[in-house]
Amino acid sequence: MIKYPNGQSFNPTPKKVRQQRKDKKDLSISASNRGMDLEGDINLSNGYYKNSGIALVTKRPTPINIVKVDYSKGARITDAYFEKQSTTDYNGVYKGKYLDFEAKNTKSKTSFPLSNIEQHQIDHLKRVLEHGGIAFFIIQFQTRNEVYLLDASFVIEFYEHGERKSIPYEVFKQDGILIKQGFSPRLYYIDAVEAKYFKK
Amino acid sequence: MIKYPNGQSFNPTPKKVRQQRKDKKDLSISASNRGMDLEGDINLSNGYYKNSGIALVTKRPTPINIVKVDYSKGARITDAYFEKQSTTDYNGVYKGKYLDFEAKNTKSKTSFPLSNIEQHQIDHLKRVLEHGGIAFFIIQFQTRNEVYLLDASFVIEFYEHGERKSIPYEVFKQDGILIKQGFSPRLYYIDAVEAKYFKK
Numbered sequence A, B: 001m002i003k004y005p006n007g008q009s010f011n012p013t014p015k016k017v018r019q020q021r022k023d024k025k026d027l028s029i030s031a032s033n034r035g036m037d038l039e040g041d042i043n044l045s046n047g048y049y050k051n052s053g054i055a056l057v058t059k060r061p062t063p064i065n066i067v068k069v070d071y072s073k074g075a076r077i078t079d080a081y082f083e084k085q086s087t088t089d090y091n092g093v094y095k096g097k098y099l100d101f102e103a104k105n106t107k108s109k110t111s112f113p114l115s116n117i118e119q120h121q122i123d124h125l126k127r128v129l130e131h132g133g134i135a136f137f138i139i140q141f142q143t144r145n146e147v148y149l150l151d152a153s154f155v156i157e158f159y160e161h162g163e164r165k166s167i168p169y170e171v172f173k174q175d176g177i178l179i180k181q182g183f184s185p186r187l188y189y190i191d192a193v194e195a196k197y198f199k200k
Helices: A015-026 A038-051 A119-130 A152-161 A169-175 A189-198 B015-026 B038-051 B119-130 B152-161 B169-175 B189-198
Strands: A056-059 A064-070 A076-082 A090-094 A097-106 A111-113 A134-141 A146-151 A166-168 B056-059 B064-070 B076-082 B090-094 B097-106 B111-113 B134-141 B146-151 B166-168
Touching: A038 A056, A038 A090, A038 A097, A038 A134, A038 A189, A064 B064, A090 B097, A097 A111, A097 A119, A097 B090, A097 B097, A111 A169, A119 A134, A119 A152, A134 A152, A134 A169, A134 A189, A146 A152, A146 A169, A146 A189, A152 A166, A152 A169, A166 A169, B038 B056, B038 B090, B038 B097, B038 B134, B038 B189, B097 B111, B097 B119, B111 B169, B119 B134, B119 B152, B134 B152, B134 B169, B134 B189, B146 B152, B146 B169, B146 B189, B152 B166, B152 B169, B166 B169
Parallel strands: A097 A134, B097 B134
Antiparallel strands: A056 A090, A064 A076, A076 B076, A090 A097, A111 A166, A134 A146, B056 B090, B064 B076, B090 B097, B111 B166, B134 B146
């Protein structure tokens, strides 16, 4: 145990992290305290949506190019490398419709930097839109603790024709849907899909 | 060059394979001559459908659990193992609707053995149907050189309530859609999807 000169014990774990751990134990998490892991939260939400029969969305595994497999060890991969995903990370079905999205986070309070997005993700989501699918981004403003659904068409527009290299926060406020956060699901993003694409 | 005792040269490559290679060069493949690789043919067909703007269907990468990565070699994976896919192999979008399917082949002429199908694939396709998605199997009868689309509901019924451990060929003839084969796409399976699910 490390102690301050005044004898008070010093815990090397930051207070915020300790609070988060305590919150997790308590199962009484308030979203504002909780440390967010966007991908983990989406995966947990997908598990909830699957089990409760609301939607079926899965994460595409990371594509890996396998060079060598050792069958003497029961098909253990001993040499391989990561390949580039040619699509987005998530797709699935809700009310018969095809959903496809990418999730990203930023620490910026004022805008979402487009450098976070890759050309192949834009190309893929354009195709999804052409085929009548629902295509969007889930963007987390980490320091604001806010998560938005923004239709892919806005992102494509900024990516291809925008003068700035980022999408201003105001665009999310105005054209995005703020995703409610909670315990289960962590992210009520299907509510946002419903509000944006299904409510007339 | 190996020669027969009579002086005629012997080509170690079987005649059928040589014929297939010649056919590939000629770009004039007749389906009956061509050696079929179902997965390869579906992937090629998906490429065709994507590039021609007809449908967008992708193969889910095989999920791999990574144990060790050597970053000194530029993120080379040095220890990993295969995980079980918890879904099917293919999903995508056609005319806004969600498609999901699994592809299997059999050498049997008379029936498709259900031992080819795993419980998690049945569970996944049941969920797809519950959410209003289009769920089917693409089954290749290899020795007949025929490929059928069969709605997942038939397979689920046989899997869960059938007395036999296989689906008779006659079921495919009667309730399936025979998929046309060609050069590009190799498998006109979207035509079968259109005929089965979109034509009124």
